[in-house]
Amino acid sequence: MPSLMTIAPELRDQVLKEVLFPPEREPPDSPAASQDRVRRVYSGDTTDYHDGHDIWVPRTPLVAPDQHPRAILLVNRQLYHEGSALLARAAGRKTPHRLDVMYVKECGLWPTWLSVVPRAARHIDTLHVQFRIFDPPGDVDPVRRNPRQFVTRNVGGEPLAVWNLFALLSDYIGHGPTAFEPRVGPPCPHTVGKLVLDVAVPPPGTVDDNMGFSRDSPQTVVLEAFAKNDISKHWPRPPRGQTHRMVAEKMAYLVAGKIGALLSMYEDYGAPLYEHIGSIDICVDGQSRRLFDLDELMHIIPTRPFAAHSAKSRAQKQRQFDEWKSKTWAKRRSLGVINPRPVVLTCG
Template structure:
C-alpha cells in the first residue's frame, strides 16, 4: 500500500520511527581510514594527538531527509513531526577506543540537528588495534617529555572539546560560534569483548596520580579488586580514568582553567556509567556553584584575573540559565 493511503496517525508513527533510527555500530575489522579523517586540534599545545581521533568524513544525515524528497505532502508531514520532536531530542554516539592507539567516534542517531542537544548517550567500546588501522606513530601515549599531561589525556580531551564545538557536523575547522550545548552527557563504558585488553598499568598509574590533585576527595575504586571478568574490569579502569580527568578539568586549577571552562559553558550535567549502570554523577551545577578563583593562576596580576574570573562566572551562569542546561533523565536505565 502506498504511504499516502495510510491513515495520518500511522504515517506519523512511520516518520517518527525513521527519524529515531539508530545506525549499526561499526566494527574495527570493517573500518577503513579512507572513510575517516583526523581534525587538527585547535589548541597548539596538543600536537601529540594528531592522527589519533578519526571522525567520519561526511556528516550524518537523518534518514527522514531522504523520505522528505518523495513529494510535497510527505515533506510537509515530516516537517510537522520534526517540529513536534522538540528543540533538544536525544542523540547516540559510539566511540571505539582502540587500545593505546586512537579513538573512532561514530554518530549512531541524530534525530534533529540543532545547537542545543538533549541527552547525548555516548558508549565507549574497547578493542585491540587491527593492523590495518595502526598509525605510523607508535609512541608511548602515557609518557610525557614536557611538563604537561601525556598524550592519552590530550586524545580524550580533543574528542570532548571537538564534540562540544562541532556536534555531529563533520567540519574541517572547529566551530567558534559557541558550539553545541548538551543538557545531559552520559558516558557509558562497555565491557571489552576481546581477551588480553588488560593490563592497562600505565593508565591506572596516571589516573591514580590525577586523583591526588583533582576535585575528588576520596576514591571508591578498589585498585586490587579481583574479578574473572576481564572485559568488565577494563571498562571500570577506563571509566575511572575519564572521571578523574573530568574532575581535574572541572576544578579550574591554574593549569586546567583554559580547558575546563567549556564544560561549564556547554554541559548541563555528566553521568558516568559502566555497562549500562550509573557509576557516578559529577553534578555540574553544584561544581559550578562551588568553583572559585585560584590565586595561583597568575600571581603577578591576581586582582585583574580574579575580576575576569568573576565576570566569566556571571556570564556563564546566565548562559546556563538561558539555554536550560538542566539534567534530563530520559535515557537512565
C-alpha cells in the same frame, strides 16, 4: 492509485516517521570491521590542516545534511503541519543521541555516530557516548599506529591519549556533529544537557594491561593502586577473577579523574565545559560511577585564591572571573535544565 496525501493519516504518520527519524545504526563489530577511516580535516584561512590528534572517523559520515530529512516538510502545507507535530512530540520525549567510540590501543579514538544528529540542532538534551576497548587489528594501517600517544611530552603533563579525550569533548561543543566527520564544519557552539560517558565491559578473557600504558607510567601507578583498592575506596570493584570488568572500571576511573582535573581548570581549559554542558555522568555498562553536576561546581568555584603579583592584579582577576561566571550562568539557563541558586561563592 493511493498517494501519500490520500492514505489514512495513521499510515501517513508512519511514512513521515520513517523519513524524519532515520533509525540508528549498530556500532561496528570491531576495529577490524571498521578500518575505512580518515583523520579529520579542518578548513583554515588559507589551507586545510589536521589537528594532530589520534581521532579517526568513518570516511562516510552518518550526520544528516541540512536538507534531509526535513525537506519533506516543504512539499506542502499539510505535510508541514503533520510533520512539525511529530517533531514537536519527539522533542518532548528527549530521546538521547548516541555516539560509539572505540578506544583502540596505540591507534587512538575511533568515533562513529549511531544516531542521525541534524546539523541545525544547536542543543541536545542527552548525548550518550559508549566507549569500547580494543587491541589494534593485526592488519591495521601503520599510519594509524602511534605508540607515542602514551608518552607525556612535558613533566607533569598529560599523554597524547588523554589529549585525544579532551579533543573529543572540546571539538563537539565547538563544532557540533561535524566534529566526527572527515571534514569538520566551521566553529559553531553546541550545548548538551546531559553528557553520559559510558564504558562498556569487554568480553571475558580480555587482558588487563592498564589501557596500554607502560608499567612505569604515572597512569599505570594510579590504575594499579585503584585495582588494589588503595585509593577511591568508594568506587565499586568487580568480584575477584573478573579481570575483564576491571578493565572497564579502570578506564572509567581514569576518565573520571581527567574530567575532574579539566573542570578544576575553570580559568582556561575547563571553562568551555561549564559554558556548554549541564552534567557529565561517568558510567560502566550503564551504571553511574561519578556524576559531575556542573551546577553544584559553579557554586563553589573559585576554590582557591587567584595567583597574582599584587592585590590590584588579584582584584582584576577576580572581577574578570565574576564577569565570566555571570555570563556562564546566563548561558546555562538557556540550556533549559539549569536552575542556578542565587548564592555566589568567591575566594579572595
